[in-house]
Amino acid sequence: MTTVTADASGRFEIDGALGVNRLGYGTMQLTGRGVWGPPADPDNAVRVLRRAAELGVTLFDTADSYGPMVAEPLLRRALAPYDEDIVIATKAGLTRQGPDQWTPVGRPAYLRQQCEMSLRILGVERIALLQLHRVDPQVPLEDQVGELKALKDEGKVAHIGLSEVTVHQIEQARAITPIASVQNLYNLANRSAEDVLDHCERHRIAFIPWFPLATGSLAKAGGPLADLASRMSATPSQLALAWLLRRSPVMLPIPGTSSVEHLEQNVAAAGLRLSDDDVAELTSAVA
Helix, strand or coil: CCCCCHHHHCEEEECCCEEEECCCEECHHHCCCCCECCCCCHHHHHHHHHHHHHCCCCEEECCCCCECCCHHHHHHHHHCCCCCCCEEEEEECEEEEECCEEEECCCHHHHHHHHHHHHHHHCCCCEEEEEECCCCCCCCHHHHHHHHHHHHHCCCEEEEEEECCCHHHHHHHHCCCCCCEEECECECCECCCHHHHHHHHHCCCEECCECCCCCHHHHCCCCHHHHHHHHHCCCHHHHHHHHHHHHCCCECCCCCCCCHHHHHHHHHHHHCCCCHHHHHHHHCCCC
16 A cells, blocks of 8 residues: 655745645644643654654744744754755744743844744754744834844845734735745634635745644534545545645645654545545535
């Protein structure tokens, strides 16, 4: 039986320069409960990351706030020295006060500090993709993006991304510096960022949907995901990922998991080929 790898998801050039397989991996679930503290089994987390790389995953999404400072060290332990095709995208701009607590801080000095720490913790000379984790409403957007541009100009960052932004904020940022990626909440059950996705597609900006596997009641027995999954000998999660990959050529899903078995199932979604009728059925499942 042939193992499906992330190669089957196709390729995308982030900012026209960073070539990645479209199905990536998100590291948030490798931390403790509430995205706080270390995982119960760090060795297993390392196994998951190494297996992802073995399965052709080349885009690994992380953040300094995952843990905090837990996911980035795990990536270094698992994958350094990094193969040349591995792209690590990290984020700065959210602080942590405890489990499930997140507060944006976009002061330029803080963003610079976190960039410097990520460089050191990941063990790289330049961050391939640094994303503003959240826009801090207390700090002018031009100051936040301007600091990321300064880091890029200094050679510490190769490409700049944003997270949880509007179309207007994307255009504000693009007036300052090229924007390589946007990471917003988006999945089959929640398409509130449809306008942002469409905007990214028009401008060839990578769209990285976080929480890509939220399927909720759609996956329950008798629901459209469950029925179609049964017909295709797939899982509801695999269908949700396959739908995302079909939705737009700029879509780069980053499903996360702390299980090697679930990782392998997620990657296998890259091999699913949905018909136009399948896509229409899934799309219409949520009005």
